[in-house]
Amino acid sequence: STQGYSSAASDVYKRQEKKLRTFLTMSLRSYHVPEDEIKKAVDFIGGMDIRAVSERVMHELFKALAMRFEFTL
Numbered sequence: 001s002t003q004g005y006s007s008a009a010s011d012v013y014k015r016q017e018k019k020l021r022t023f024l025t026m027s028l029r030s031y032h033v034p035e036d037e038i039k040k041a042v043d044f045i046g047g048m049d050i051r052a053v054s055e056r057v058m059h060e061l062f063k064a065l066a067m068r069f070e071f072t073l
Contacts, residue, residue, distance in 0.1 A: 021046065 021042055028038045 017046070020050070 024042050024045060025038055028041060033041075
């Protein structure tokens with residue numbers, strides 16, 4: 001069923017978001033960043049469309065590789 005897949009995909013994104021928040025929090029705490037600044041940073045990153053950003057980065061990377069190694073996408 002489509003709804004089952006949709007639910008599973010949503011769960012994956014929620015788990016990834018939680019992992020990212022945990023990673024950012026732990027990393028910033030290791031540098032003794034104040035808790036209020038950590039919250040601001042994590043909330044800012046949480047508000048971004050990480051998937052769209054990563055797709056743009058990968059597209060630019062492959063475009064640069066294609067120019068260097070002469071292949072097409």
